[in-house]
Amino acid sequence: VTGAGAAASEQGDRWASLAGVRRIVRDQPVLPLLGLLLLLVLTLQLVQPGTVSAAWVGTSIKLAIPLAILAACQTLTMLTGGIDLSVAFVASMSAYLMATQAPVHGPVIGVSLALLACALAGLANGIGVGTFRVHPLIMTLATSLVVVGLMTVYQVRVVSEGADVPAEITWISGANSFGVVPNALLLFVPLAALILWVLRRWGFGRLLYAIGDNEGAARLAGVRVWGVHVTLYVISGLLAGIAGLVIAGITNVATVTLAEKYLLPSVAAAVIGGTSIFGGRGGYAGSIVGALILTVLTTLLTVMRMPEAMRQILFGAMIVAVAAAYTRITEER
Amino acid sequence: VSAAADARGRTGSSDLGRTASRFLRRNAWTLGLLTLLVVLLGVTRAIQPTYGPAGVESLSKAALPVALAALGQAIVVIAGGIDLSVGSMMALTNVTAAALMKGQSEEAAVLIVLLVVLQGLVLGVINGLLIVVTRVPDIVVTLAMSFVWAGAALLVLSTPGGSAALWLKGLYSGTVGSDWLPKALVLIVIATAIGWVPLRRTRLGLAFYAVGSDRLAAFRSGVDIRRTKIASYALCGLFAALGGLALTMATGTGIPVPGPYTLASVAAIVLGGVSLAGGRGGLVGVVLAVFVLRLVRADLTFLGIDPNFTTVIEGLTMVIVVMVGAVVALRRRRA
Numbered sequence: 001v002t003g004a005g006a007a008a009s010e011q012g013d014r015w016a017s018l019a020g021v022r023r024i025v026r027d028q029p030v031l032p033l034l035g036l037l038l039l040l041v042l043t044l045q046l047v048q049p050g051t052v053s054a055a056w057v058g059t060s061i062k063l064a065i066p067l068a069i070l071a072a073c074q075t076l077t078m079l080t081g082g083i084d085l086s087v088a089f090v091a092s093m094s095a096y097l098m099a100t101q102a103p104v105h106g107p108v109i110g111v112s113l114a115l116l117a118c119a120l121a122g123l124a125n126g127i128g129v130g131t132f133r134v135h136p137l138i139m140t141l142a143t144s145l146v147v148v149g150l151m152t153v154y155q156v157r158v159v160s161e162g163a164d165v166p167a168e169i170t171w172i173s174g175a176n177s178f179g180v181v182p183n184a185l186l187l188f189v190p191l192a193a194l195i196l197w198v199l200r201r202w203g204f205g206r207l208l209y210a211i212g213d214n215e216g217a218a219r220l221a222g223v224r225v226w227g228v229h230v231t232l233y234v235i236s237g238l239l240a241g242i243a244g245l246v247i248a249g250i251t252n253v254a255t256v257t258l259a260e261k262y263l264l265p266s267v268a269a270a271v272i273g274g275t276s277i278f279g280g281r282g283g284y285a286g287s288i289v290g291a292l293i294l295t296v297l298t299t300l301l302t303v304m305r306m307p308e309a310m311r312q313i314l315f316g317a318m319i320v321a322v323a324a325a326y327t328r329i330t331e332e333r
Numbered sequence: 334v335s336a337a338a339d340a341r342g343r344t345g346s347s348d349l350g351r352t353a354s355r356f357l358r359r360n361a362w363t364l365g366l367l368t369l370l371v372v373l374l375g376v377t378r379a380i381q382p383t384y385g386p387a388g389v390e391s392l393s394k395a396a397l398p399v400a401l402a403a404l405g406q407a408i409v410v411i412a413g414g415i416d417l418s419v420g421s422m423m424a425l426t427n428v429t430a431a432a433l434m435k436g437q438s439e440e441a442a443v444l445i446v447l448l449v450v451l452q453g454l455v456l457g458v459i460n461g462l463l464i465v466v467t468r469v470p471d472i473v474v475t476l477a478m479s480f481v482w483a484g485a486a487l488l489v490l491s492t493p494g495g496s497a498a499l500w501l502k503g504l505y506s507g508t509v510g511s512d513w514l515p516k517a518l519v520l521i522v523i524a525t526a527i528g529w530v531p532l533r534r535t536r537l538g539l540a541f542y543a544v545g546s547d548r549l550a551a552f553r554s555g556v557d558i559r560r561t562k563i564a565s566y567a568l569c570g571l572f573a574a575l576g577g578l579a580l581t582m583a584t585g586t587g588i589p590v591p592g593p594y595t596l597a598s599v600a601a602i603v604l605g606g607v608s609l610a611g612g613r614g615g616l617v618g619v620v621l622a623v624f625v626l627r628l629v630r631a632d633l634t635f636l637g638i639d640p641n642f643t644t645v646i647e648g649l650t651m652v653i654v655v656m657v658g659a660v661v662a663l664r665r666r667r668a
Binding site: 150310311314 | 468469479483488600603609610639642643646647649659
């Protein structure tokens with residue numbers, strides 16, 4: 001009896017450990033992701049000894065911040081089962097509006113105007129998705145077309161006046177304190193903390209998960225789903241606007257196509273971070289690590305002197321591999 | 334006897350009426366788009382009295398690559414997926430064709446065209462296999478693969494280059510028979526037929542609609558879901574390859590940077606009446622939608638409106654059309 005009991009408990013332990021790994025990956029995706037990040041950093045150090053230094057860490061974090069903010073837009077919208085394809089264009093709009101308005105009216109008005117425009121774009125998305133039940137993919141795609149068109153028209157009007165990124169924006173997003181600590185952390189840490197707190201503790205965060213999990217149930221439980229959608233997409237627009245300002249500060253230029261190349265990586269960072277594109281599962285911590293992973297991966301591929309072509313191929317392959325590993329490990333059988 | 338004949342005649346005519354009304358109801362969206370296109374052509378003629386064969390030819394030429402991308406996208410979406418790598422696959426097949434044709438004879442180009450079509454099928458099968466095997470959502474896999482195919486295009490040609498066979502370029506410009514029948518339009522009609530036949534006349538086509546509208550029901554009716562999915566992506570790859578060849582014809586070179594065809598294809602299928610949820614829509618509407626979108630763009634240019642506004646109008650058209658569609662669907666469900 002004791003032998004059988006011991007065998008059973010041993011088997012139980014093995015199952016428990018396998019299930020335990022699954023549970024960790026499913027509920028705390030940040031831990032294995034941090035492992036992956038560490039692995040990439042170690043590989044980088046092995047490939048090119050001496051690359052990894054305090055200055056390098058500072059630069060990597062600085063470059064990852066706008067991607068992490070844009071990934072927040074994707075994470076929040078994906079939690080409800082949506083997606084926001086307009087973020088890159090809204091971010092560019094914000095940067096360009098700010099850079100053209102700030103020299104005339106001062107940085108405060110410039111930034112406010114830029115963020116107001118982003119909130120309006122987000123409002124359009126929210127009304128389309130929430131009130132008219134347009135598929136988020138279509139709605140945000142259409143908004144991007146409108147934003148791109150309007151910005152091109154605007155660009156032709158103001159091209160003679162020129163665009164200039166104010167020193168304040170360059171300082172908060174591009175400069176470092178004490179040599180290596182990026183000032184952008186002053187902006188990003190409170191922002192990230194707020195998002196994490198809202199998702200974990202606020203009713204609004206809970207509603208996002210609830211809608212993504214089962215919209216019908218949420219509606220029957222008395223949630224004003226359209227209201228949540230409108231708020232959500234306005235927030236997403238504002239976050240994209242902030243990211244655009246940060247990118248403009250880092251690169252010290254502002255064009256109407258400034259942030260375009262961030263669109264696909266922002267979705268990739270959220271997916272790698274463990275947020276399900278079908279909604280209801282995921283969180284922002286994973287997306288931050290996802291943004292860091294993508295940034296380090298880009299550095300690694302550059303350091304290895306990969307041609308641009310191979311870089312893109314490996315980038316894509318990595319996204320599929322991580323997403324596949326997730327699905328395999330967390331899937332219920 | 335006369336009464337019986339009369340009765341038979343009456344049922345016959347009412348049968349005809351019922352068939353006609355059913356045809357109207359089933360194809361309401363497509364017929365609406367056709368009317369819209371005709372109205373737009375009239376408007377174009379009104380604002381640009383010289384609009385004629387040359388206008389139709391340039392319209393068809395501009396529509397060709399978008400229409401091919403949209404046909405492939407439509408098949409995948411009908412089968413319940415989405416392919417965000419269409420534009421990248423077009424770039425890859427475009428540069429492959431141009432790079433291979435450089436310095437080759439006209440006859441060898443025939444073989445190269447077949448090879449590129451085969452390449453498209455293989456790319457599509459890889460997309461489909463990855464989706465089926467990894468069980469990662471379609472949108473994520475094809476998004477990631479869009480990087481891979483774009484990177485591969487850069488591997489084939491790092492800068493624009495290559496060339497196209499003369500007969501291939503000849504397929505694209507000019508007209509056949511009448512001045513009003515540009516070759517590009519004929520190519521679009523042939524491509525639509527290539528997609529329409531398997532979609533409407535084979536078991537596979539039925540399986541696409543079945544899997545797209547209800548996976549579980551399709552599975553329980555004995556449809557092999559994995560094979561159907563892979564087949565839909567393979568067909569999309571095929572159309573992307575045709576689109577890539579169309580780019581080679583149009584430019585005579587290979588350009589290793591994806592054009593705006595992925596987003597344009599999604600816009601066209603939505604306007605064309607294909608539901609993003611899968612299982613609904615057809616190919617004719619999609620092609621009509623491509624023409625409508627292109628013609629709106631041309632009209633705005635004729636009107637002297639800042640061409641940059643065309644993007645704004647395209648976005649607004651898309652939203653309005655989808656909203657109207659949603660409201661109509663809601664009414665019908667309530668009624």
